[in-house]
Amino acid sequence: MSSTAEITARCQALFEDLNFSAARAWKAKAPGRKVIGFLPVYVPLEMIHAAGCLPLGIFGGGDQMEVIHGDAYYQSYICRIPRSTIELGVTGRLDFVDGMIFPFVCDVIRNLSGIWKMMFPNVWSKFFDTPQNFDPSIGGTYYVQELQELREGLETLTGRKISDDDIRRSIKLYNENRRLVREVYAFRAREPWRAPTSEVYLLMRAGLMMEVEEHNQMLRDYLDAAAREDRPKRDNVRVAIYGSFCEQPPLNLIKSVEMAGCYVVEDDYALVNRFLTEDVPTDGDPLEALALAYLKYSVETSCKYVPKEEDKGRFHVEAVRKCGAEGVIYATPSFCDPALLDRPMITHRLADAGIPYIAFKYAENSGQMQPIREQAGTFADSLKLWS
Amino acid sequence: MSEVIKEKSMLLQKEMIAKNYDAITSKHETGRKVSSTFVPGNLNELLMCFGIVNNLPEINAIQNGMRKVSGNYIMEAEKHGHSEDVCTYVKADIGMMGKGNIAPNGKPFPDPDVLLLSYTGCYTFMKWFELLREQYKCPTLMLHVPYEGDGHSTKNMRDYIVKQLKEVIIPGLEQVSGVKFDIDRLREYLKNSAKAEDGLVWCLEQGKIKPSPIDAYFGGVYYIGPMFTAFRGTPESIVYYDELMKEVQARIDNKQGPVTPDGTPFNDQKYRLVVEGPPNWTNFREFWKMFYDEGAVVVASSYTKVGGMYDLGFRHDPDNPLESLADYCLGCYTNRNLPTRVDILAKYVEEYEADGLLINSIKSCNSFSAGQLMIMKEVEKRTGKPGAFVESDLVDPRYFSAANIKNRLESYFQMIEQKRRGTGKAA
Numbered sequence: 001m002s003s004t005a006e007i008t009a010r011c012q013a014l015f016e017d018l019n020f021s022a023a024r025a026w027k028a029k030a031p032g033r034k035v036i037g038f039l040p041v042y043v044p045l046e047m048i049h050a051a052g053c054l055p056l057g058i059f060g061g062g063d064q065m066e067v068i069h070g071d072a073y074y075q076s077y078i079c080r081i082p083r084s085t086i087e088l089g090v091t092g093r094l095d096f097v098d099g100m101i102f103p104f105v106c107d108v109i110r111n112l113s114g115i116w117k118m119m120f121p122n123v124w125s126k127f128f129d130t131p132q133n134f135d136p137s138i139g140g141t142y143y144v145q146e147l148q149e150l151r152e153g154l155e156t157l158t159g160r161k162i163s164d165d166d167i168r169r170s171i172k173l174y175n176e177n178r179r180l181v182r183e184v185y186a187f188r189a190r191e192p193w194r195a196p197t198s199e200v201y202l203l204m205r206a207g208l209m210m211e212v213e214e215h216n217q218m219l220r221d222y223l224d225a226a227a228r229e230d231r232p233k234r235d236n237v238r239v240a241i242y243g244s245f246c247e248q249p250p251l252n253l254i255k256s257v258e259m260a261g262c263y264v265v266e267d268d269y270a271l272v273n274r275f276l277t278e279d280v281p282t283d284g285d286p287l288e289a290l291a292l293a294y295l296k297y298s299v300e301t302s303c304k305y306v307p308k309e310e311d312k313g314r315f316h317v318e319a320v321r322k323c324g325a326e327g328v329i330y331a332t333p334s335f336c337d338p339a340l341l342d343r344p345m346i347t348h349r350l351a352d353a354g355i356p357y358i359a360f361k362y363a364e365n366s367g368q369m370q371p372i373r374e375q376a377g378t379f380a381d382s383l384k385l386w387s
Numbered sequence: 388m389s390e391v392i393k394e395k396s397m398l399l400q401k402e403m404i405a406k407n408y409d410a411i412t413s414k415h416e417t418g419r420k421v422s423s424t425f426v427p428g429n430l431n432e433l434l435m436c437f438g439i440v441n442n443l444p445e446i447n448a449i450q451n452g453m454r455k456v457s458g459n460y461i462m463e464a465e466k467h468g469h470s471e472d473v474c475t476y477v478k479a480d481i482g483m484m485g486k487g488n489i490a491p492n493g494k495p496f497p498d499p500d501v502l503l504l505s506y507t508g509c510y511t512f513m514k515w516f517e518l519l520r521e522q523y524k525c526p527t528l529m530l531h532v533p534y535e536g537d538g539h540s541t542k543n544m545r546d547y548i549v550k551q552l553k554e555v556i557i558p559g560l561e562q563v564s565g566v567k568f569d570i571d572r573l574r575e576y577l578k579n580s581a582k583a584e585d586g587l588v589w590c591l592e593q594g595k596i597k598p599s600p601i602d603a604y605f606g607g608v609y610y611i612g613p614m615f616t617a618f619r620g621t622p623e624s625i626v627y628y629d630e631l632m633k634e635v636q637a638r639i640d641n642k643q644g645p646v647t648p649d650g651t652p653f654n655d656q657k658y659r660l661v662v663e664g665p666p667n668w669t670n671f672r673e674f675w676k677m678f679y680d681e682g683a684v685v686v687a688s689s690y691t692k693v694g695g696m697y698d699l700g701f702r703h704d705p706d707n708p709l710e711s712l713a714d715y716c717l718g719c720y721t722n723r724n725l726p727t728r729v730d731i732l733a734k735y736v737e738e739y740e741a742d743g744l745l746i747n748s749i750k751s752c753n754s755f756s757a758g759q760l761m762i763m764k765e766v767e768k769r770t771g772k773p774g775a776f777v778e779s780d781l782v783d784p785r786y787f788s789a790a791n792i793k794n795r796l797e798s799y800f801q802m803i804e805q806k807r808r809g810t811g812k813a814a
Contacts, residue, residue, distance in 0.1 A: 074757070075759075077756075078757055082757065104534075106510045107754040111725055112758070113724070114728075117725070118725065118729070118765060132513070142533075142544075145543040149543070337514070338510070
């Protein structure tokens with residue numbers, strides 16, 4: 001039986017390893033294995049898994065990697081994740097990756113897909129454009145065909161057919177993964193002192209670098225261990241964090257918010273494993289099932305259009321209420337168009353609902369945590385005193 | 388600065404624009420409906436089928452930039468929580484609302500009846516109209532145009548757009564306008580479009596001549612005006628391009644260059660450039676002057692393709708009206724992937740016999756800007772011609788540093804000279 005500390009230590013080692021040794025080892029275990037990198041925010045990982053490949057989350061270089069080459073590709077006013085992703089590529093850290101999927105997030109990630117095609121012409125790469133029309137007969141029809149093209153691309157890369165049953169099996173495993181992830185989130189919302197966000201975050205990030213079956217077991221082990229262990233309950237406030245769905249904050253920032261007196265009970269970090277909020281059906285056409293789940297049961301995030309004005313921000317308000325957060329920290333990467341353009345609208349809705357919030361910006365390599373601690377600490381104090 | 392000298396085509400265009408602003412601001416008197424929409428993926432012919440007047444917030448922001456009022460609008464928006472990091476077109480538009488929403492004709496803009504969110508080639512469009520929708524509470528019709536990530540469109544993308552046109556956009560516009568859709572009316576407008584498109588392409592392609600009778604960037608923004616805004620599909624746009632063609636032909640006949648804002652033909656052309664990226668609007672004349680003062684003429688540009696890549700052969704097709712609108716949207720410049728943009732720019736450098744590629748990198752516009760350094764390196768590698776990079780913004784005067792840009796341009800021209808000496812011949 002592992003302790004939370006042991007599980008977290010393993011996750012942290014995976015998280016910090018920018019040579020991706022575990023994924024390299026997975027690939028080396030059997031001939032013909034392929035690794036497919038994917039960027040935030042959402043990719044149907046079931047498709048990669050069904051192709052017999054390992055989906056590998058590429059979430060930038062964090063705060064431990066010096067970016068030298070990557071800066072030569074981007075102007076100063078562009079966020080950091082594309083430059084550190086390029087740095088990972090040009091320094092050979094991704095030389096074992098056979099394919100890359102760039103899902104729709106914003107124009108920067110979109111254009112990075114083209115840069116990748118030019119820089120790494122031997123790597124299969126795909127820009128994956130999910131629909132912004134949510135009518136099953138319009139956006140759904142389009143999306144099913146896009147999934148079919150993704151399937152064909154993976155088939156060409158691996159040289160093996162992906163059957164409907166392969167996809168159904170993968171959906172089943174990812175349904176289990178999403179259920180367990182939701183359980184961890186619900187556990188944290190109930191008893192945040194037993195599942196600090198700095199641990200939960202690592203647990204989720206590690207899951208994007210290993211086989212889903214292994215991550216499912218890890219999630220079960222963590223839930224068991226967290227429920228078993230006694231930890232002191234602090235006089236912290238409960239907050240939700242939004243705006244951090246693409247470029248990730250440094251781990252120190254996540255810790256700093258907690259140290260400043262906040263229990264994070266809801267967040268949109270590394271959203272891919274919570275993007276679909278319900279189980280995907282495992283009967284019928286699996287591509288239609290994935291498409292419908294995306295259209296009907298996916299989170300509201302800044303890279304998705306919200307068709308009705310009255311629904312804008314509703315997801316956030318409902319999630320805040322559901323997890324019992326007392327306030328919201330809208331923490332966005334600098335120069336993040338999606339989060340920053342959305343910020344006024346989301347914060348208006350929070351204000352209308354009487355939910356206090358603060359906002360700040362970060363970069364994945366932000367080093368100075370004192371201002372963050374001060375802001376989060378002041379927010380926590382104000383919630384305690386006046387909320 | 389002295390008064391700008393305008394040619395007949397420019398005066399014609401000025402009249403057309405003024406008439407359109409009057410149509411927008413008089414909607415309460417005329418009962419006409421007004422739509423806001425975007426330049427890339429602009430469905431002007433479709434709006435005309437419903438008698439809806441087309442208002443383009445990007446163009447309003449440009450007008451405000453050129454009239455030097457955008458800076459205040461941007462600060463107004465920032466005061467209300469809009470980030471300093473995001474697109475200044477959006478902030479100029481929202482700030483203008485906060486300052487009374489006055490149109491260039493001095494009258495207040497009425498609220499739009501519909502936001503036609505033609506979502507083509509720019510992420511910010513989606514958020515921009517979500518932000519406007521929050522203010523106006525009016526119907527918003529989203530047309531999602533998938534990005535050509537693999538360098539080409541697919542049948543699935545085209546079918547998706549046509550289906551949205553049939554089942555979302557057209558019924559939505561019928562509801563807003565109370566006018567039934569008539570596909571034959573659309574065909575008539577598309578015929579006009581195709582004719583005007585021939586005229587525009589002819590003019591832009593004259594940049595291949597030496598001396599170039601056009602400036603395909605600073606002059607180019609005038610040439611594309613009617614095509615990219617509220618006039619594509621109208622008989623007036625055909626008249627405009629006929630007039631423009633006459634003017635360009637006259638300059639070819641007289642071996643003259645384009646007319647600069649001070650009214651003199653720019654004949655002493657030392658450098659021929661291809662320019663990538665939108666211009667700066669707050670210091671437009673000053674920026675242009677830096678080029679012609681040094682003898683640099685722009686012979687081709689990507690910005691003049693942002694509202695459609697007609698020079699690659701696309702024409703609106705009255706025989707396939709909706710499919711043709713879909714193809715048009717898919718093919719706009721910023722909806723094409725980076726390798727395709729490199730192909731296009733390298734082809735321009737070669738076909739227009741340019742000395743190199745200059746990139747004006749715009750802080751506000753990630754759709755254009757993200758990846759431009761890679762584009763520059765690739766085009767240099769393919770053509771063997773030097774590239775250069777300057778930075779400014781669309782309508783935020785805080786990001787226009789004249790001395791910096793001038794220095795870089797001067798260095799670039801020296802680099803071209805050195806390259807010429809190295810190869811022993813002029814381009």
